Amino acid sequence: MEAANLHNPTQTNHYDYIITGAGCAGLSLLMRLMEDSFFSEKRILIIDASPKQSNDRTWCFWEAGAGLFEPIVKHSWQQVQFASNDFSGLLQLHPYQYKMIEGIDFYQMVLNKAATFSNIQFLQETVLKIVDGASNITVTTDSGDVKANFVFNSIPAFASNKTVPGKKGQYHLLQHFKGWVIETVEPVFDPSIATLMDFQVDQSAGTTFMYVMPTSSTRALVEYTLFTEALLPEKAYGKALRDYISEKLKIRQYQITHEEFGIIPMTNQSFSLQEGRLVQMGGAGGQIKGSSGYAFQFIQRRTTDIVAGLKKGHSYFNHKGLKQIMGEFYDTVLLNVLIKRKMNGGQIFSQIFEKNPPDSVLRFLDNESSFFEDLKIMNSVPTRIFFPAAIQELLR
Numbered sequence: 001m002e003a004a005n006l007h008n009p010t011q012t013n014h015y016d017y018i019i020t021g022a023g024c025a026g027l028s029l030l031m032r033l034m035e036d037s038f039f040s041e042k043r044i045l046i047i048d049a050s051p052k053q054s055n056d057r058t059w060c061f062w063e064a065g066a067g068l069f070e071p072i073v074k075h076s077w078q079q080v081q082f083a084s085n086d087f088s089g090l091l092q093l094h095p096y097q098y099k100m101i102e103g104i105d106f107y108q109m110v111l112n113k114a115a116t117f118s119n120i121q122f123l124q125e126t127v128l129k130i131v132d133g134a135s136n137i138t139v140t141t142d143s144g145d146v147k148a149n150f151v152f153n154s155i156p157a158f159a160s161n162k163t164v165p166g167k168k169g170q171y172h173l174l175q176h177f178k179g180w181v182i183e184t185v186e187p188v189f190d191p192s193i194a195t196l197m198d199f200q201v202d203q204s205a206g207t208t209f210m211y212v213m214p215t216s217s218t219r220a221l222v223e224y225t226l227f228t229e230a231l232l233p234e235k236a237y238g239k240a241l242r243d244y245i246s247e248k249l250k251i252r253q254y255q256i257t258h259e260e261f262g263i264i265p266m267t268n269q270s271f272s273l274q275e276g277r278l279v280q281m282g283g284a285g286g287q288i289k290g291s292s293g294y295a296f297q298f299i300q301r302r303t304t305d306i307v308a309g310l311k312k313g314h315s316y317f318n319h320k321g322l323k324q325i326m327g328e329f330y331d332t333v334l335l336n337v338l339i340k341r342k343m344n345g346g347q348i349f350s351q352i353f354e355k356n357p358p359d360s361v362l363r364f365l366d367n368e369s370s371f372f373e374d375l376k377i378m379n380s381v382p383t384r385i386f387f388p389a390a391i392q393e394l395l396r
């Protein structure tokens with residue numbers, strides 16, 4: 001992979017594909033294009049404002065079997081702890097494993113591989129404009145214009161979701177979290193068990209839980225997560241983490257070796273998947289699940305579908321299956337219940353995990369469950385709360 005030099009007159013500025021945004025979606029697509037010799041002659045340009053050299057996030061997700069990014073899975077768990085005042089249990093995830101990937105390993109894996117491909121160029125620039133024209137699509141950066149047959153975009157500023165402030169039935173929550181990787185002197189963690197959700201913390205701000213991902217007996221990612229409409233004062237995240245580590249985990253001596261803060265939008269707002277030659281993916285394409293904030297595996301599915309479509313010569317990449325449409329409806333109903341505070345998220349997840357096999361719940365959260373599983377899961381939450389919310393959303 002060369003760095004693109006748009007002032008070099010020997011380089012044409014037309015590409016088969018331009019990928020705008022080299023984050024999770026952009027690099028997942030690039031990886032899949034590199035894996036398939038069908039694309040070895042295609043000219044591909046990837047543009048990002050950042051050199052992607054920092055460990056800015058940790059992705060966790062569940063998967064059955066080995067995925068494309070298996071070589072960089074830092075740790076995986078076959079069992080996870082769930083805790084709340086209503087239900088606590090150790091959940092066996094088979095056939096799934098809960099996996100962790102560090103952002104820096106992901107960026108390096110894809111960019112190092114791309115460096116061995118002469119048909120791929122990387123341009124480190126801010127994208128200023130994307131304009132679809134009659135015969136091609138143009139991306140403008142400070143270095144000039146580049147053109148392509150398709151642009152695959154994951155830069156949020158170029159998403160075409162239409163936010164209508166105050167629109168009825170359009171819900172926006174923030175999933176915000178602070179995570180610390182801590183290292184202890186004494187062995188205190190069991191690296192075979194992760195804590196997926198511990199709701200036994202103060203719920204006064206809204207749905208709030210702790211997440212503990214031990215990668216060894218002396219190292220774990222501990223994360224304080226909330227689903228609320230507004231952020232907390234900055235100091236509150238650190239205080240909650242300190243209190244949990246000392247009071248619940250009973251750890252006195254530890255060092256914080258990495259810190260991350262994130263805000264993930266949780267919304268039922270509809271996102272356009274494509275406008276002309278501009279194809280949307282990642283957060284910009286609505287691949288962040290409205291009710292959970294998980295996106296990694298939805299992005300893998302979206303980029304797999306795009307690659308399959310390109311190979312078949314498709315020009316449209318905006319198909320949504322019935323399960324996805326149903327999944328979005330369930331997300332809307334759950335957001336309705338959470339935002340109107342009809343029930344706390346901890347109580348909802350407790351009832352779902354208590355009354356259903358974990359693999360069925362994970363399939364449901366992936367929009368891949370059967371209709372029978374959906375019915376069973378819906379039957380595990382109070383119908384007096386969820387049924388009116390579902391009717392209200394159906395009638396909109």
Ligand SMILES: Cc1cc2nc3c(=O)[nH]c(=O)nc-3n(C[C@H](O)[C@H](O)[C@H](O)COP(=O)(O)OP(=O)(O)OC[C@H]3O[C@@H](n4cnc5c(N)ncnc54)[C@H](O)[C@@H]3O)c2cc1C
Nearest residue numbers: 021023024025048049059060126127262282283294295296
């Ligand atoms: C801290 C954090 C932790 C997360 N953890 C999980 C998790 O555990 N599991 C999960 O499923 N999801 C998680 N998510 C949600 C989701 O998976 C990530 O946000 C994911 O990175 C989204 O992928 P994306 O490609 O849409 O966006 P990004 O990965 O953010 O990529 C967008 C890219 O666009 C670039 N960019 C932005 N503006 C411009 C511009 N004008 N010009 C050029 N480049 C630009 C950015 O530099 C960035 O590289 C997490 C999110 C965050 C923030």
